[in-house]
Amino acid sequence: NEYEGYAISVSRDFLALRRNNLKIPSKYKGKPVIGINDYAFDFNRTEDGYKFITLKKIKIPNTVKYIGVRAFDWNELERVKIPDSVVFIGERAFARNELKKVKIPDSVVFVGPNAFSGNNISEIEDIQLGAGLTDYWVFDEETGELKGHIGLPKNYDLVIPNSIRGKTVTSIASNSFYNINLKSVFIPDSVKHISEDGFYLSNWYNDIVIYGKAGSEAEKYAKKHGMRFVAE
Structure with missing residues (x-):
């Protein structure tokens, strides 16, 4: 089906390169790369993380449909372009970076709690929501439980x-x-x-x-x- 493909995780090969620029491929073994796994490039959770140079630049291909929980947490990203293929951004996916502005495309229908928290975003207006989202709060309307905020x-x-x-x-x-x-x-x-x-x-x-x-x-x-x- 349309979701057949691969999800990216950090590898020992990447850690060994000690690069802070990352270009995620659009295909792997002939199939599209459709996702970035939970904790994939989380500096604090990657295997041998102490050897991992924090990311400063990333390029995400327009084949990616989901970005997992804490996928890029605790890096040094100053900007990120989220392609309009993405529909899901997990909890704290881009937390604790150096982002100053965020533009969420219309394709995104879910953003997890605190996905952009702990960045250099000085005004809430610096987070642009796409048509697929209505506000910044992550809230369960059935229970009345507040679960977080997209970007603090x-x-x-x-x-x-x-x-x-x-x-x-x-x-x-x-x-x-x-x-x-x-x-x-x-x-x-x-x-x-x-x-x-x-x-x-x-x-x-x-x-x-x-x-x-x-x-x-x-x-x-x-x-x-x-x-x-x-x-x-």
Whole structure:
């Protein structure tokens, strides 16, 4: 079928080359390269990762349909062109790079939580959504659970809304804002549950200011984790 083909993973041969420029082939053994596997070029997870020079440039062919979880996490990419063949971008796929702007093509219908977090994106307007996406939030409309955000710049002040796409935000999922350098977060009173690690390693807790209503779940969470709370 149309999805027959290969998915790319990092290889020992590539590690041995110690290159920071990567051109992914469009074909392998006569079949198209249709995907980039989870953790494929994640600096922190690749086999023999300590030998791996972080990527600065990549070229993704227009045969690729999906980019896996943390596929390019923790590199030094300054720009990336996502081809209009891509329909799926996994969680933290391009997190912790040096990207300044991101353009997501119309073909993309799913972007995982924090796919572009921890980059040099100074304004949310620097992330251009394609026609296949409606907003920046990763949200389960059936359960009211907030699972993350497509792209959070470094030192970002985050305002979580009461509702997304007309549905009330009632909870914050595990690792929703994992390891992101947030300065402050406003959590609405509609949120009745925050997972223990919802903000795990985000500026090491202590440096984040939590804003919310007195007596709310936000205040309870802040006090439990030694975070500063300001009632609004």
